[in-house]
Amino acid sequence: MTDPEHDPRWAAVRAAGRRRVPTPPGLVERVLSSIENARSAEPLRLPFDGGSLSLSESAFLLLARTVADAEAAAMPGLWVSAVALAEGRLQVLATVRYGVAATEAADALRERITAELDRQLGARPPVADVHVVDVHPG
Template structure:
């Protein structure tokens, strides 16, 4: 954007709109400058919608609290959880749920990074692996999450055999 005839920029005026108390010198200038006053009036009109949106209460998305608690719960051991058993090298191996979660999480993190995703949380319960992921815009997030689910399921079967949990991948965030 080109500067106003007085030398000030629209960016300075936007910052002024956001917090008028930050720059007293700019406030004094704006009070006496016709160019800034005209630009400020237009910016005020545009920013009215932003201000209205900023004060509008946003309800917590359905399931968010449950997913957050599951993510926190997923990194802590559950008392009395049943060990997972699977065949390996001619015998049966018993592994704690916490160890299974550690294997699942590590594989999920590695595969997600290859696909441009970030693992925000994991949990294993009742033979189900829940993986919460975030993607960066404009990556093909849904396709990457589907690919993560299928690759992770395949790799877990290779590591855990018939004890591999069913994999569910939830895309919970898209970051700019």
Template sequence: MAETEDPESDPRWDAVRRAAAHRVPTPPGLVERVLRAVARGRRSAVEVPGEAGRLRVTGDVVDRLARTIAADRAPFGVRITAVAVEGDVVQVLVSVRFGVIADAAAEALRRALTVELTRQLGVACTVNVHVVDVHPG
């Protein structure tokens, strides 16, 4: 498919439309975890070891850092739709462009985010990336 073509005119897009007509269940507990993380706001923090002791980095800071890194490191065709921090786990929801291999793109983003967050915070981070939508381009 040429880059200039409208993806929605591609006959394969019909499969996406059919799939979209069926409700896909949200992973168990995901909404509750995200809402709890939002409700906690600044109360959650990550402990970062340093030369002079430990630094507490709020969940808001980790969230913004993760959003920035995700936007910078997202593979072609991947849009970040939401980021939430729950404890020491970063949950990222993404939309992928039609034609992009969703699993590979999500895994590439997860690896990049994990490496960069770990590097910048100085502590191991767990990142989950969930593909929740497909967009035409």
């Protein structure tokens, strides 16, 4: 792979990096709310055949982060920077290495996280949204 600093295609990434990308409406509030809710005593209930599994949001988020990190580590050029539970959905923020197809990597990571959480919990986990929020040069 060409050094990104000398690759002519990197100019498009630099141009995109100079553009201000607005924070999606309510994202900061949802993440902060998720952190506050993780401290609450209200358990998270996950459905499975014949019932539901109850666990604390903080326990779920710890497991989700561990799973997300492990699954991303198995995918070259992909890193997880944060996980949160917002509006009942697992939000995963990720960084890709320059040259990695971001959409395909995000889709694959989402599928892997969902499958592994389902396997470990024995219950259907919240829907996972993977957002590629950064590109690393190398």
